[in-house]
Amino acid sequence: MSLLTIGSAAYDTLETPFGRRERALGGSGVYASFAASFFAESRLIGVVGEDWNPEYSALLRSRNVDLAGLEVRAGEKTMFWDGRYFDDMNQRETRCFEANVMGGDYVPLVPDAYKASPYVFLGNMAPTTHMALLDAIETPKLVVADTMDFYINGMRAELLQLLKRIDGLILNDGEAALLTGDRSPISAGRKILELGPKFVVVKKGEHGAMWIGRDEIYLVPAFPTDKVVDPTGAGDSFAGALMGSLAESDDLSPESIKKALLSATVVASLNVEGFSMESFQKATRADVDARIAAFKKALV
C-alpha cells in the first residue's frame, strides 16, 4: 500500500565531531519519505523555494519517491537549519534557523491522485497544517503524526485537537514528558492514549523505543552501533520506515508491528552512519534486510 508523508524539505548545514557539511539535503519529510521507500510506494507533500536543488529531487525520485506533492514556490527560499552536535551527540545547538517558505501558515496542496492514500504520516510540522492535510484525505486506513516541543508548548490546543483525529502518535521520551508531565515513558504513553490515539510510539534514542497500545506493549532496543556520524534525521527515518513497513504489511497484527519496529530501528541506524543522506542514499532493501537479520541475533 502507498504511504503519503507530509513534512519539511530543507537545507541543513551540519557540524558533528566527524566533520561539517554546507546546505546538505535535509528535512523531516525528506528523511521520512526516503526511509519509507524501502518498503512501500512513498509520496511526499511539502514546499521548497526557488533555490531548491533539482539534484535533491532527482535523488528522491531515483528511489521512486513520488514528488507530485512537492511544491516549488517562486520568489521564496527553502527552509534552512544550521546546527552543531557536541562530543556527546545527544546534545546539539541550533546556530541558525530560517523557516523561509515554511514560515506563516503553510497550507499543503494535495494532488488529486493522493487523496485516497491509505497510509498517512504527518511528519514534524504544525498541527494546523496536519489538520489541513487530513481535511483533504478521504478515509485513510492509518494516520500517524510526529510532533515536537515547539508545538507542544506553542500550539497545545491545536495539538490536542489533532490527537483526536489520528490513530498513532510518534514522539521522543522528552516530548512525551512535556506533553503529559509524566517522566515515565510507559505512563506518559498511556496518558496520551486517553487524549485520542490508539497507540503511541515513544522513541528513546540510544535506548530504543516502545509501542504502547491500549492492551499491548512492544519493546525494541536500539541497534548496537558506535558508528554515529550525524544523528540528523534519525527520528524522521525511524518514523518513515515504521510507517512504510506497516503500509507494506497492511495490518496491525503483533507480527506486523514488531517487523515495523525492527525495520524502523535498522533504517534509522543506517541513516546516522553518514552526513545528511550520504550513506543512507546508498543503502538498499537487501542492506536493510541483512541488518535486520543481524539485529535479530542480538535480541533475546
Added chain:
Amino acid sequence: MSLLTIGSAAYDTLETPFGRRERALGGSGVYASFAASFFAESRLIGVVGEDWNPEYSALLRSRNVDLAGLEVRAGEKTMFWDGRYFDDMNQRETRCFEANVMGGDYVPLVPDAYKASPYVFLGNMAPTTHMALLDAIETPKLVVADTMDFYINGMRAELLQLLKRIDGLILNDGEAALLTGDRSPISAGRKILELGPKFVVVKKGEHGAMWIGRDEIYLVPAFPTDKVVDPTGAGDSFAGALMGSLAESDDLSPESIKKALLSATVVASLNVEGFSMESFQKATRADVDARIAAFKKALV
C-alpha cells in the same frame, strides 16, 4: 549446577515515595543468592554480626539457599545502610552507612563443601575479598564479578588484577564509563574485554541491559512496569538470577545467554515491586516463568 555467591548481608533502612522500612533484610549477597535460588542450588558466603535476625536466615533457607558459608561473628554488628530514594527513583542518597563487621579486610571462610563450586558470583565487595575467595576455589567453570564506583575509584589496581581472573564482569553504565572513560556502553564494554574478561554485562536500569562478548552482543530491554516500590537490590537480583540461570543451563550457548538475560530482567522486576524482600520472597518459579512468557510477547 550449584552457584556460590559472595556478597553482603545487611540491615537496610529504606525510604521511597511509597513508604519506609526500618532495618529490613538487605545486602548484595542476600538479594543475589535469593534470586539465583529460582534456578539453581544457591550458596552464600558472607559475614554478619551477633545482632543478625535468625528469621532472615530462615527466610533464605526456606528457599534452599545454603548458608553454611554465612559467618555470624560474636562481638560485632551487621552492616547497616540507611538510604532514601527521591521522587525520581533513579536518584538516591545515603543517609547513613556503617560497614561494621564488613569493615577492615574481610577474609571469607570457605566451607570445604563449597570449594568445588562450578559457578561463582562475586557480589559487590572489595576486589581483594573477591581474590581471597578465588584462591580457595578449585577450577570453577564460570566466575563473574560485580563492582561499583567505590572500588573503581579506590582500589583500581586490585580491580584490574581481579579482571584478569574472572570470566565476566557485571556493572552499570555509569560504572562502565568510570572504569574506561568511555560513555558509550558498547565501546566501554569492549575496552573492559581488553582488561581480561570474556564478557561484560552492562546494566542500564530502566533501559535494560547488554551482554558484550568478543564476537557477540545481546540486548534485553527492561521489563515494562511502572510498579517500582523500592529499587534496592535490583542490580544484585539481576546478577544473581543471571548467574543462577546460567548455572541451570550449564553452558554459554546463545540460547542460554538469552534465557539468562530474560530471567535476570524478570526477576529484578519482581524484586522491585515491594520493599526489601517483601514481595520478592513470595514469588515462585511459576511466577518467574509466567512473567518471562508475558515479557516475550512484548519483545520484537
